[in-house]
Amino acid sequence: MSERVIPGRMGGLITLSAADALWSALTAGSGVPAAAAVFTCSPADARAGYVLLGNQVVETVQTSGGGWSVVETDVRRAAAKLNAVHMDRQDLVRIGPFHTAQQQHTYGAPLRWRRRIARELQAPGGPERVTRGEDGPLSHLAGIDWRRIFVARTRDQAMRTWWLPRAAVRLLDAAEHTERQWLHAARARQDSAPPADPPACPEPAAATAGGRLTAHPPTAPLHPYNGELKGQLYSVLSRKPGISRKMAGWTCAVCRTAPATVLDHCHEHGYVRAPLCHSCNTLERPDHLYSNTIRVAGRYRRLFDTHATDWLHHWHRCPGCRARTTLPLPHLAAWTAHTACQPLRPTHRNPRSSRTRTPCGLLRVSWTGSHHAPHSCLLTVAVDCCPSGEHRVLARVPYREAAERFRIWLAETASVVAAAAGPDRLDGLPAQPRPVIADTSEEGLALF
Template identity: 75%
Template sequence: MSERFIPGRRGGLITLGAADALWAGLTTDSAVPAASAAFTCSPANARAGYVLLGGRVVATVKASGGQWSVPEIEVRRAAAELNAVEMDRQDLVRIGPFRSAQKQNEKTPLRWRQRITRELQELGDPERAAQPEGGRPHHLAGIDWRRILVEQSRGHTARTWWLPRAVVRLLDAAEHTETQWLQAARTRQKSATVTESPSHHRQARAADGRQTTSPHCPTTPLRPYNEELQGHLYSVLSRKPGTSRKVAGWTCAICRTAPAAVLDHCHEHGYVRAPVCHSCNTQERPDHLYSNDIRVANHYTRLFHTHAADWLHHWHRCPGCRTRTTLPLPHLAAWTAHIACRSLRPTHRDPRGSRARKPCGALRVSWTGSHNAPGSCLLTVAVDLCPSGEHRVLAQVPYREAAERFGTWLAETAPAVAAEAGPDRLDGLPTRFRPVIADTSSEGLALF
């Protein structure tokens, strides 16, 4: 995947060293920290024919004299895209480690989750940590992830690793773009003739002035999700061949920007909700989840406040939840603690002297029974980790009361979503509903 090219005025080629300097200079003020050696440091490999910068593929060219170069205009475009990304360092996504290995796209060399997990595990080994870091990857897709990695510990042994959601979405987009690039390259390589004429090489310049390696490998644009999977059961759809490939062709149904990676579905009723990206699939998960116990984290502010209408519409893509104007039991429990019992949560003075008062400790909600027996299901909202050493129960709310409160709040918060719900749409539902699935893997992530 290389060609001889004479640089022109627009989109001229620059060496890899010059590209490193240009990339570092252009991204100095970026919210997402960029690597200073994105083209010359592992895992970047010019001989592969491309280098990943964020969600963009920048083609590499072997110019006359055997020197590897890249189009300057592509470096500038990638830098502009990275600079436009807004990052909230408090909005974190857990990336590992997990008890069971997450599925990875084996067709994509990036595999950023595996790379980060492997490197952090090696650094945890005293012998490896003492060795020099020669050859160790310092970046992924031009992003210096080490500078923004957050490590949290529970006790003396359990460690978890987190990255800002904006960076997770960038790296997921990089994996998706790389997959499409490689598939297009293989397709063109199979159909290409054994020898290519010089005129073919001259046609490698793209219509927008971009110069790439030959053959040019375009990426297929993602299509928006338009409820094509509405009413499908996940247990049936997940067994059909080609489902994963079909899912990867959609944009995420929630953020509508990142490529979809998984089928989100309701674990209580078994219906597919929509294809979503890894980031949105983790956004509704609590920090700690047990069989009937949830720690209500700060990210619920986004789910039930700033982006409530979008998330409520997404949850009600499940016919079972929509017809009963409610949420799956873990979601309803989190809503009850975060919204219905908000006024009951005690506050404390800020120890730094500010007049503002801080909410007490951390909210936790547990339940007995299940949604299949609403008369005996009870939600208990409590406060843990109180600064004054108290552990208090704020409220005990019966399931039916919680569901009624949610229906009232839904009509006020998202009237369009509430208008589509109601008990008059029960015909298409199965007669027996699945019970709440107990968490069995990935430290509490399976239930959601």
């Protein structure tokens, strides 16, 4: 590395071009693709006082000669954090498009990565340009080269949808939260400094094009969710002023690491479950093909196998589901297809290995009726795209039978969750499902 290292702080100050070279060398083998020139190219702006790399803030320092530098140790720490992230490129989260007004982005403003991606992709030829790997106005997001992991899909032969791996979504959400905390702390330091004794270097702040500070709500440290919203109806709670700000103070009740961004609730009984991050909210959301049909995606292995106890506890935060020892109908349908009917699914010889067999096609489950009329509700589990039959029906399971199977499985799988449930806890449950409140969030994601 030919750039000169400036002594003075732990690890030494290095110029921005040297930091770019160091970052590229350290993240060359990262599972999350890292961008190049993260300190010197747009949207990075050293004058803002910091550069965001993953969920780490690397402060920029103006030297006596007027140039900008960063601490070498901070760059290495950010690279190590990024390298530690494991990313499954098949585990995708939809990030758009959603029905929102396109908003102008200003460089130097906070990350708000969903807005930035939407702005680029909504431009003429945006998705095609990104898929081809062509450079656009936004070269990276928090040091991540999102174009290399971006996926565009076509639905119903017309609608295009945008997807990123779940690990990248969680990392970018954490980056947004880290940036808000850092900006709030920097603003507090600036407000407490005596007017007659200004700092030698300008304090970092998020600035608009006119140089004025943008207003951000104070960001307090995150704290774990401990059932503060237990038993409350979403239709009532969602209308209370300040609930969004209060929700943003919790960590996600499932992964317990990312900041909460949505309020998950049960559509069938109307009760709030808990605040979740976007990633966990999409993980638990059924893949609806139609109003009464879902496709059983691969992520259900995590919901019902490896992380079953955590998710069952989360779903049973709804008093209605807990009292009836069941799940909402779409979730119960997914469980029936994935767990109870999995042995019935055809398999085919794996072309890569003669000793193994792979499941056939894609599981799909539909239902007639509803949970309000369990005697007439019927679940139909089928396989799509099966060579021996395009829509091969595996089983037809009455609702009551599916619920009883789930009750037995729950007792064997998560005894603590099962012990808290029971038919004697029906007092106070709403007789009719509560209306779902229309989402007004800027990303257009349903708050459930």
